[in-house]
Structures are given as structure tokens and as C-alpha cells.
Amino acid sequence: MKGIRRLAQHLDISIGTVSRALNGKPDVNEETRRRVLQAAAELGYVPNQSGRSLRQGTTNIIGFMMQTGTEITGQGDIFFMSVFDGVQAVFARHKLDLVALLCSSEEDPSDYLRRVVARGFADGLILSATQRDDPRIEFLAERNIPFVTLGRSLTDAGQPWLDLDxxxxxxxxxxxxxxxxxxxxxxxxxxxxxxxxxxxxxxxxxxxxxxxxxxxxxxxxxxxxxxxxxxxxxxxxxxxxxxxxxxxxxxxxxxxxxxxxxxxxxxxxxxxxxxxxxxxxxxxxxxxxxxxxxLSLRDLGIALAETLLSAMPAFKDHYPQAPANRVWQMELVEGESDPFRAPRR
Incomplete structure (x- = not known):
């Protein structure tokens, strides 16, 4: 049973009351809210996310922008899949979905980002492959779009970032x-x-x-x-x-x-x-x-997600201690590829 109308019929209360209870509105008494939530769980009610997004002006999607020519090459997919695992672990708590935005190596990253933003595709963004001078950062800051960068840049709009050490x-x-x-x-x-x-x-x-x-x-x-x-x-x-x-x-x-x-x-x-x-x-x-x-790529992903959410009004109270502008340390693992004494030439 998925429709809110059928859920209201089952409980013999109005659709409006059910909707307000599900959305945590304060004008619903606790006993009614408890009944609605319990019935929704028992009957497998699934909210219509597209309708909710239209009403709230959100998409519940976070975009992770990558450039295919420089990042998804060789073992780059291993790096990012591990980061994605940590990111989505956080987003799942809030019913958010992570979507990889793949910019072709033949397209200007700024042009690609403008197209994504114009479509209103995502509520927030994670940018990777930050350039020395990166116009994407100013573009997002000027439009008040929540974002975090994986990597630093000389272009600094006061946005949160995490970078490897x-x-x-x-x-x-x-x-x-x-x-x-x-x-x-x-x-x-x-x-x-x-x-x-x-x-x-x-x-x-x-x-x-x-x-x-x-x-x-x-x-x-x-x-x-x-x-x-x-x-x-x-x-x-x-x-x-x-x-x-x-x-x-x-x-x-x-x-x-x-x-x-x-x-x-x-x-x-x-x-x-x-x-x-x-x-x-x-x-x-x-x-x-x-x-x-x-380094732990999954932990890096978790930190990226929490840092982004701390910059979004709907979630910032959940992450008051989220890392921002942090250099992520790496651990030296001893091997046998660097001899104790340099070979003589």
C-alpha cells in the first residue's frame, strides 16, 4: 500500500492530517502522529518523492562532479567508488541520493556545470579535480548553491573543502x-x-x-x-x-x-x-x-558528505562539528621499494 489516500482511509482520518503527521508538522498531536507512523511502517507506505520535491523546491539529489578524462582512468574508479560508499552512507540517513555527474574530457567543466545548474538537477554539489584557478567555485558561490570541493584552489569563495595532505x-x-x-x-x-x-x-x-x-x-x-x-x-x-x-x-x-x-x-x-x-x-x-x-577513502567520503550537509540549511543542525577546510592526512606504509642506502652510480 503506497498511496497516502489509502493510508488515510485505513486510519479513518483526513489526508491532510496524515500528510502533516508524516512531515513532522507541529499541529498534529503525538498520539495521531504515532498512529500514522506506525501504520505507514506496517503497510509499507512510500512517499511520492517527486511530488514532495516539487512542493518543497528540492530534488533530494546531491551531485558529485567528475571529469572522465582525468579521474575515471585506470584505477581511478577504485578511488572514487570507495569515496562514494562513504558519501552515500551519510546521505542515506536523510533519504538523499548521490549521482555522479560525468563531464567529458572534451567539454569545458564550467560549461558542463552551468548546464547542470540550469536544470535544477541537484540540491548540492561536490566538486573534484579542482584547478589552480577554478571558475566553477565562483559560479556556485554567486548562486548560493551549497557545495564542497575535494581539493583546494587559488579561487576561494569561502566554501568548505577537504584535500589530501x-x-x-x-x-x-x-x-x-x-x-x-x-x-x-x-x-x-x-x-x-x-x-x-x-x-x-x-x-x-x-x-x-x-x-x-x-x-x-x-x-x-x-x-x-x-x-x-x-x-x-x-x-x-x-x-x-x-x-x-x-x-x-x-x-x-x-x-x-x-x-x-x-x-x-x-x-x-x-x-x-x-x-x-x-x-x-x-x-x-x-x-x-x-x-x-x-588513507581511508570511505572515511574521506563520510567527511565530504557531512561537510556539505553542514552547509545546507535543512541539515546543518545535524552536523555542527563537521570538518571544513581540512587537510586529510595519509599514513606511510612501509614497503621494500626504497632501500636504506642509495645505490652508488
């Missing part, structure tokens, strides 16, 4: 490698203008300078976030007249391709070159085991 990863990796005798250290960064690349490179540069070392521009490798990108980095690295003795891989998806290219060249991680990367489920199968940085 790329500075901490850079600092810990450089300090670890220098302590183990490495002086010629390579790093990677995304191939596009995503802001995390600037953050990571800048901290690596400063960490090296603190040890009296300089970051060689020839040792900054750009790549797509997939196995092919890692494979090409290794080929380019090995082609140098003076290859580095260590490298830090910023993306979790490139280690497999990187290892493969090294293997084909007879170069062994942990013996001939030190490698530090980001954790992925596939890292268990690399030999030697990768020294990497790991």
Missing part, C-alpha cells in the same frame, strides 16, 4: 629519501592544471632546499593517471644521461606501469632505484612491495 606526503618522502642517502630525486605531477600538482611540487622543492638540495626541473615528470602514464615516466627516466636514484609517484594508479617498464629494462625497484608512491589495492601484487601512503 600532499604537502605531508612530499615532506615525509623527501626527508626519508635524503636520510637514506639520495640526492638526485625525481617526482611526478598530473599532466593537467589540477591544483594538487602545484601543491606537491612546491613542497618537494622546499623540502629539498631545507636539505641544501635543489629540485632539478628535468626530474619533474608529468603523466596521465594510469598505468600507461607510469610506464612512460619510467621510459623517460631511464633515458636520462644521469637517471635519479629515487622517485616519488604522486598518483596511486601509475606504480604498476612504472614497475613494468623498469622490469623490461632490467632495473629493480628497491635495488637500483628507490620508489615511494600512493596506496592502491593492486600495490599488494607489486614486487618488491611498494612503500606508499594510504
Amino acid at each position: 600532499f604537502e605531508g606526503m612530499a615532506q615525509a618522502s623527501i626527508d626519508r629519501l635524503v636520510a637514506r642517502g639520495h640526492r638526485r630525486i625525481a617526482i611526478t605531477r598530473p599532466h593537467d592544471d589540477i591544483n594538487l600538482g602545484y601543491i606537491f611540487v612546491d613542497r618537494c622543492r622546499r623540502a629539498l632546499a631545507a636539505h641544501g638540495l635543489a629540485l632539478d626541473e628535468d626530474l619533474i615528470f608529468r603523466s596521465t593517471p594510469n598505468e600507461a602514464g607510469g610506464y612512460q615516466i619510467a621510459r623517460d627516466l631511464l633515458a636520462l644521461d644521469e637517471p635519479p636514484t629515487a622517485i616519488v609517484l604522486i598518483n596511486e594508479t601509475i606504480a604498476i606501469g612504472f614497475y613494468q617498464a623498469l622490469s623490461e629494462a632490467g632495473v629493480k625497484p628497491g635495488r637500483d632505484i628507490a620508489v615511494i608512491g600512493r596506496y592502491s589495492p593492486h600495490a599488494h601484487f607489486l614486487s618488491p612491495p611498494l612503500t606508499c601512503f594510504r
Whole structure:
């Protein structure tokens, strides 16, 4: 039994009273409210969400904007599916639904977002792949649309954001490698203008300078976030007249391709070159085991959802302590890919 009319007939009270009881209106006495809620549960009443949304001016949908060319590649789906699990765990408490908004790599992200907003598709948004300068942020802020970003940007409209601790990863990796005798250290960064690349490179540069070392521009490798990108980095690295003795891989998806290219060249991680990367489920199968940085993606998703809801008037009272503008720390997992002493060249 799904219709509110039949529920009212069953209880022998008016449709209006049933509706007000279901929606928590204060002009319904507690005994009537209890009877309505009990009957609704027993009879399997399901509210008409489309009608309710029209009346309330809401959709009960939250959009998660992603760019297919940069994020859903290789193992990127593993990253985001784990984040989605945490996000939806929170939204389910409030009968909200998460929808992935996939922007093609051939379309401008701002144009795509304007189209989504014009359709009134979602009550709030989560933006990922934040650019160094990101016009999407100002666009949403000007329209008072609740949103949170996964990643920082120089464009700051006062919106809440969460970001991975790329500075901490850079600092810990450089300090670890220098302590183990490495002086010629390579790093990677995304191939596009995503802001995390600037953050990571800048901290690596400063960490090296603190040890009296300089970051060689020839040792900054750009790549797509997939196995092919890692494979090409290794080929380019090995082609140098003076290859580095260590490298830090910023993306979790490139280690497999990187290892493969090294293997084909007879170069062994942990013996001939030190490698530090980001954790992925596939890292268990690399030999030697990768020294990497790991985080709970599900917990990150939970924090993203709670942060967004804390910025939405209908839900903010539920999450007064939600994290905002937080750098999410990553844990170093010891492997065997970064030897204790740098190989002599």
C-alpha cells in the first residue's frame, strides 16, 4: 500500500492530517502522529518523492562532479567508488541520493556545470579535480548553491573543502629519501592544471632546499593517471644521461606501469632505484612491495558528505562539528621499494 489516500482511509482520518503527521508538522498531536507512523511502517507506505520535491523546491539529489578524462582512468574508479560508499552512507540517513555527474574530457567543466545548474538537477554539489584557478567555485558561490570541493584552489569563495595532505606526503618522502642517502630525486605531477600538482611540487622543492638540495626541473615528470602514464615516466627516466636514484609517484594508479617498464629494462625497484608512491589495492601484487601512503577513502567520503550537509540549511543542525577546510592526512606504509642506502652510480 503506497498511496497516502489509502493510508488515510485505513486510519479513518483526513489526508491532510496524515500528510502533516508524516512531515513532522507541529499541529498534529503525538498520539495521531504515532498512529500514522506506525501504520505507514506496517503497510509499507512510500512517499511520492517527486511530488514532495516539487512542493518543497528540492530534488533530494546531491551531485558529485567528475571529469572522465582525468579521474575515471585506470584505477581511478577504485578511488572514487570507495569515496562514494562513504558519501552515500551519510546521505542515506536523510533519504538523499548521490549521482555522479560525468563531464567529458572534451567539454569545458564550467560549461558542463552551468548546464547542470540550469536544470535544477541537484540540491548540492561536490566538486573534484579542482584547478589552480577554478571558475566553477565562483559560479556556485554567486548562486548560493551549497557545495564542497575535494581539493583546494587559488579561487576561494569561502566554501568548505577537504584535500589530501600532499604537502605531508612530499615532506615525509623527501626527508626519508635524503636520510637514506639520495640526492638526485625525481617526482611526478598530473599532466593537467589540477591544483594538487602545484601543491606537491612546491613542497618537494622546499623540502629539498631545507636539505641544501635543489629540485632539478628535468626530474619533474608529468603523466596521465594510469598505468600507461607510469610506464612512460619510467621510459623517460631511464633515458636520462644521469637517471635519479629515487622517485616519488604522486598518483596511486601509475606504480604498476612504472614497475613494468623498469622490469623490461632490467632495473629493480628497491635495488637500483628507490620508489615511494600512493596506496592502491593492486600495490599488494607489486614486487618488491611498494612503500606508499594510504588513507581511508570511505572515511574521506563520510567527511565530504557531512561537510556539505553542514552547509545546507535543512541539515546543518545535524552536523555542527563537521570538518571544513581540512587537510586529510595519509599514513606511510612501509614497503621494500626504497632501500636504506642509495645505490652508488
